[in-house]
Amino acid sequence: MTASKPLESFDLAGVVVGETAISNVEGDLGRLSYRGVDINELVQRPFANVAWLVLFGSDADAARQLQLNRFLCAHAALTQEERGILKRLPRHLHPMLVLQGMVPLIELPTEETLGLGLEAEQGLVLAAKLSGLIAAWYRAEQGLAPLGGGPDDNFHANFLTRLHGQVPDGDAVKILDATQILQMEHSFNAGTFAGRVCASTLAPIQSVISASIGTLYGRLHGGADQAALEMAQAIGAPEKAAAYVARCLAEKTKIMGMGHREYRTVDPRAKLLKPMAMALCHDPDSRRLLDTLIAVEQACQTEFAKRDKEIWANVEFYKGAVFHSLGIPSHFFTAMFAMARVYGYIAHFLEFRRDSRLIRPRARYVAAGSHAGE
Structure with missing residues (x-):
């Protein structure tokens, strides 16, 4: 019998499933x-x-x-x-x-x-x-x-x-x-x-x-926006960002708001949002949070460069600083x-x-106990 293909390989990433003009x-x-x-x-x-x-x-x-x-x-x-x-x-x-x-x-x-x-x-x-x-x-x-x-x-x-x-x-x-x-x-x-x-x-x-x-x-x-700002709040100050990033990478913990599945270079939305946040965040608390986020991004880029890789902040990363400066609490960011x-x-x-058709994918049945790696 032919060995089963690992279930993890059945991924819709990159699969064209429709057309849009939007x-x-x-x-x-x-x-x-x-x-x-x-x-x-x-x-x-x-x-x-x-x-x-x-x-x-x-x-x-x-x-x-x-x-x-x-x-x-x-x-x-x-x-x-x-x-x-x-x-x-x-x-x-x-x-x-x-x-x-x-x-x-x-x-x-x-x-x-x-x-x-x-x-x-x-x-x-x-x-x-x-x-x-x-x-x-x-x-x-x-x-x-x-x-x-x-x-x-x-x-x-x-x-x-x-x-x-x-x-x-x-x-x-x-x-x-x-x-x-x-x-x-x-x-x-x-x-x-x-x-x-x-x-x-x-x-x-x-x-x-x-x-x-x-x-x-x-x-x-969408929930990454709340997580990114709360990460900055937990870090507390820009000078603590490098140690936080090093610890996350050592422990293989995801740094929320860094990287994007679609963009292989800087997220164009983050590129626009970052200067907006810098112009808007004037009060000490907002500025400290923004400076901490900037320090996290810089630390990530430094660490990834050591591995001959690049990583950039996505749109979720800096918009939290913008919303915070508008008086919107972090648990409302995703609602925004x-x-x-x-x-x-x-x-x-x-x-x-206009051209609706039922989306009904198929699953490959796998008998109990036959998953790859079991």
């Missing part, structure tokens, strides 16, 4: 583009313009951007029923579990109002609700009541007002826009692919987004990721729906 990850070149537009250009645009481009494949003029901002701001407000459900949830729940559980419970519109198609508008309602849920859960953890939004013509200004109770300055909104644009879409990542699998069963959009959010929560996916990536999830749902 984003292109060119890992060998360190490039990322949405709808053919490079991320370096997109990060300079208004958030609503990029969200529209990702969703619908075209630029939104000023009138469309204002329409989208006002739609999102209006639907970010939680209904009385939604607030009632939140009140009954245990306060120790991680925000990502709250989002995953609440998304299927949101009552969606049954008629379109923007002329974009019902499923697209239902997706946008869910995108708006994520911001309202994050802000409400943040305040609930502190024993505070949810707040109404601020400006109705800027989605992220509205969100930060719901979060902290005061209208943010323009710099805070600008850097949140840029950070969320950078993590809006990334081709067939694990969360997006999970959503496409769910969509292939003809499940509704709220189930698809819930499945994607649940996948994003993992420490090897979901709040941005949801536009990619919606875009993939709409793209896949």
Whole structure:
């Protein structure tokens, strides 16, 4: 009998499982583009313009951007029923579990109002609700009541007002826009692919987004952002970074936020985020955390160079410092990721729906006790 192929070799890494026109990850070149537009250009645009481009494949003029901002701001407000459900949830729940559980419970519109198609508008309602849920859960953890939004013509200004109770300055909104644009879409990542699998069963959009959010929560996916900043907090100071990195490598412990499965050179998103973080982190605590992260990256590069290898920080690594400076606690970082990536999830749902086919891979049955290495 022919020896069984080791199960570990059955890996989807690099396997083409579909086509998309939404984003292109060119890992060998360190490039990322949405709808053919490079991320370096997109990060300079208004958030609503990029969200529209990702969703619908075209630029939104000023009138469309204002329409989208006002739609999102209006639907970010939680209904009385939604607030009632939140009140009954245990306060120790991680925000990502709250989002995953609440998304299927949101009552969606049954008629379109923007002329974009019902499923697209239902997706946008869910995108708006994520911001309202994050802000409400943040305040609930502190024993505070949810707040109404601020400006109705800027989605992220509205969100930060719901979060902290005061209208943010323009710099805070600008850097949140840029950070969320950078993590809006990334081709067939694990969360997006999970959503496409769910969509292939003809499940509704709220189930698809819930499945994607649940996948994003993992420490090897979106959860790396929380882990990276908490690592810096645990290290405590930049001068301790080298010893920490040496210990991790000796013990074969993963350093969260370092390296990326797709990029063979620097992650273009991290390349943009690092200077943003350096410009934003002024208070002593934020600066110490940022300097510690920089020291970890430098120590990693030094150690890997000794092995004739290269390693670079990924997008998760520096965005935690940005969020920390905006007053967002680390256990909410991945929820903020979901709040941005949801536009990619919606875009993939709409793209896949046009030519949907059930995704049903096969498994090779292995009799008990016959696994390789047993």
